[in-house]
Amino acid sequence: MRSIQAVQLIPLSITARSKLLKEYAISIDVPAEINSELHHAYQIATVLTPALPDFIGHQIQEDIARGSVLESDRQSLVIETECNQFADRFIAVMPKLVRSPTQMESSPRNLYEMCGAAVFVESNSISRNLSTKMGELWERIVNISPYAVSPERDFGLKITGIDSIILSGGQGEPIFVQIKTQRNTLTGSQAHRSRRELEIHQHRLFAAAFCTGGSWTFSSANIPRVCGAEFWTMVGLDYELLKSHVKQTILKIQSAYIALQQKPPI
Numbered sequence: 001m002r003s004i005q006a007v008q009l010i011p012l013s014i015t016a017r018s019k020l021l022k023e024y025a026i027s028i029d030v031p032a033e034i035n036s037e038l039h040h041a042y043q044i045a046t047v048l049t050p051a052l053p054d055f056i057g058h059q060i061q062e063d064i065a066r067g068s069v070l071e072s073d074r075q076s077l078v079i080e081t082e083c084n085q086f087a088d089r090f091i092a093v094m095p096k097l098v099r100s101p102t103q104m105e106s107s108p109r110n111l112y113e114m115c116g117a118a119v120f121v122e123s124n125s126i127s128r129n130l131s132t133k134m135g136e137l138w139e140r141i142v143n144i145s146p147y148a149v150s151p152e153r154d155f156g157l158k159i160t161g162i163d164s165i166i167l168s169g170g171q172g173e174p175i176f177v178q179i180k181t182q183r184n185t186l187t188g189s190q191a192h193r194s195r196r197e198l199e200i201h202q203h204r205l206f207a208a209a210f211c212t213g214g215s216w217t218f219s220s221a222n223i224p225r226v227c228g229a230e231f232w233t234m235v236g237l238d239y240e241l242l243k244s245h246v247k248q249t250i251l252k253i254q255s256a257y258i259a260l261q262q263k264p265p266i
Contacts, residue, residue, distance in 0.1 A: 004020070004051050005050075005054070006054035006058060008020065008051075009021075009051055009055060009155075014153070014154070014155065014156040018155060018156030018157050021044060021047055021157060022044075022157070025040070025046075028042070028046050028047060030042050030043060035196060038160055038161075038200055040160070041158075041161070041200065044157055045159055045201055048155065049174055049202075052165060053173070056146070056147060056170070056174075057170075059146040059149070060146045060147065060170050062146070068146070069146065070145065070146070070236040070237070072241070075241065079144065079241065079242060080245050082137065082140050083137070083245045083249040084249070084252075086133075086134075086140075086249060087249045087252045087253050087256075090130060090133060090253055091252075091253060091256040094253075094256060094257065095260060097125050097126055098126075098260070101118060104118065122257075123257075130250075130253065131181065134181055135179070135180070135181065138179050138209045141237070142166070142177075142235055145166075145236050145237055147168070147169065147170045147234070147235045147236055148166045148235050149164070149166075150164060150165075160197055161178050161194060161198060162177065162178060162197070162201075163177060163179040164177045164179060165177065166205075166234060173202075173203045174203060175203045175204065176201040176204050176205070177204075177205045178207065179207045179208075179209055180206075181208065181209050182208050182209070182210050182211075182213030182227075183212070183215065183216045183227055184213035185208070185213065186217045186218050188217075191217055191219070194206060194218060195220050195223060198220075199223065204223050205224050205225070205231075206223055206225040207227065208225070208226070209228075209232075210227065210228055210243070211229075
């Protein structure tokens with residue numbers, strides 16, 4: 001197998017990195033036991049893994065040279081910026097998530113719409129969409145850390161089921177991570193899919209961004225799981241600081257929703 005080196009990737013654009021990795025990945029033979037849906041993920045991960053320690057090491061040195069983002073004040077500012085940008089994007093699309101009374105009456109999608117219970121309908125739609133979108137925010141915040149890379153943002157490629165690749169504490173082997181918001185996020189079928197997606201990687205981790213949600217709905221004898229501070233410490237980020245900014249973000253979105261409710265119909 002041809003081995004790609006970090007020095008080949010570092011100077012390239014995201015598009016050029018993607019192209020080069022795909023060229024190398026074609027030559028990777030996939031073990032027969034791996035599901036066909038994960039062949040591409042296996043090939044990309046196999047090609048990328050040897051280059052990651054030096055690639056992330058380069059990120060760490062650049063971060064130190066700039067004055068590390070992991071320092072408390074800098075970290076707080078960058079997390080706050082990511083959270084505010086997320087809130088602004090979500091608030092901008094929020095009016096489109098709410099159906100008009102006429103739409104609900106003419107084609108009800110559930111019992112609440114059929115009964116004209118607009119408050120229930122709207123709040124459910126907003127919270128459901130917010131929960132879905134927040135996964136993107138956790139990926140962006142993890143990627144603040146020089147100890148982490150994003151397959152999509154750093155290499156222009158998707159690795160199925162993988163949200164981030166990290167060196168814990170900036171050292172060791174690359175760990176392929178799937179991130180969910182809380183411990184009980186997954187249904188039974190989703191947990192099975194997550195196990196299958198993670199098992200193709202030698203070093204893997206299932207992470208819940210926050211230690212909420214009751215009991216774990218993900219379990220595996222050979223895939224570690226972590227939540228909250230245990231995870232964020234691995235990438236050098238302050239869990240309590242993160243919780244503070246996330247709280248402000250959610251309250252900001254809630255205030256915008258309340259204002260939207262009070263706005264007179266056009």
